[in-house]
Amino acid sequence: MADKTEVVLDRTQVKKAVQALQAFLKTKSTRDSLLLDDTQHISLLFTLWKVPKQAQTIRIPLPHGQRPDTEEICLFTKDEPNMTAEQTQRFYKKLLEEKGVKNISEIIPYKVLRTEYKPYEAKRRLLGNFDLFLSDDRVRRLLPSHLGKHFYERKKEPLCVNLQSKHLARDIQRVIQGTSLKVTNKGCCCMARVALSSMAADDVTDNIEAAVKTAVAKLRMKGPVMKLIHIKSQTSVALPIYTSDLSQLSVVKAADKPKEKGGAAKKRAKKKQTQGTKQTDTPAEGKGKEKKVKEEEEEEIPQLVPIETPSKKPKLEKPLKKKQLEKVPKPAAAKKGTKAQSKMAKKAGKTESKGKRKVPKVK
Secondary structure (H helix, E strand, C coil): CCCCCCCCCCHHHHEEEHHHHHHHHHHHCCCHHHHCCCCEEEEEEEEEEECCCCCCEEEEECCCCCCCCCEEEEEECCCCCCHHHHHHHHHHHHHHHHHCCCCEEEEEEEEHHHCCCCCCCHHHHHHCCEEEEECCCCCHHHHHHHHHHHHHHCCCCCCCEECCCCCHHHHHHHHHHHHHEEEECCCCEEEEEEEEECHHHHHHHHHHHHHHHHHHCCCCCCCCEEEEEEECCCCCCCCEECCCCCHHHHHHHHHHHHHHHHHHHHHHHHHHHHHHHHHHCCCHHHHHHHHHHHHHHHHHHHHCCCCCCCCCHHHHHHHHHHHHHHHHHHHHHHHHHHHHHHHHHHHHHHHHHHHHHHHCCCC
């Protein structure tokens, strides 16, 4: 069975793809963009075999940093007991200097963030003044309610740092110069920034290989994971650098089959139970049932099969109805005639009797 760690990149192909991407970005530059900093981020686009069941954020340390030293970095710290806000700032500045950390430009304690940066305008100003935000892992869960949604919409949410670590400088440097991969359970694609277009091709390939290894190792999924890997910039198409084998498709399907087998097994068990109940019946009852089934089938055939000549029956019935309607008035007319004749005869008899009475008798 194939393991998810079996993702081997061809370094020569990756380097060719990086060089082609850099050449494309150079041709897209114009006279106006030459005067400005036209460097773009190079990102890795991962396509997974399945949609993950759980959302996950993976920290990826990179061998070559993608952030310049001139970037402004802000650090949110915990409020030290029995100290004011100014004293906590001095305490952590001294701690960072002792550990050899020089990239942090400003330190903001939690109490200052909660009081001074409560208005909406202050939060927007804070968001625009810094390029990256770090936070002490002890107050990380308290920050979202005080920062607001704009930090997360612009993807500037603070990154956690353990300020009690013995190797504080190394950990902070890895967080600053590294990247993060956000894996969601809403789709099978995810993206991470890996390098800058202004970097050397060898440095970019080193970052790509390191990012792929850590991403595959830390994904919480079983079996083969990576289906496709592409590299792209903000304005370019995606160039493929890895394509999985078709043999992994059979492994993925085999992992999904047990659920289908379970349902099929239940259906088979039900069929066996029905067959067992049929076999327990006596042969006489079985014959009787078969006869009943045959009779029901014979009775149902005329209902299902259409009549070949449906137009003949109404033709035969219609003239019969007409004849009946024609015959019905005839006896009624005859009866009326007889009644009239009888009445006329009675009248004639009366007239005759009257006439006889008027005739004088001859002596």
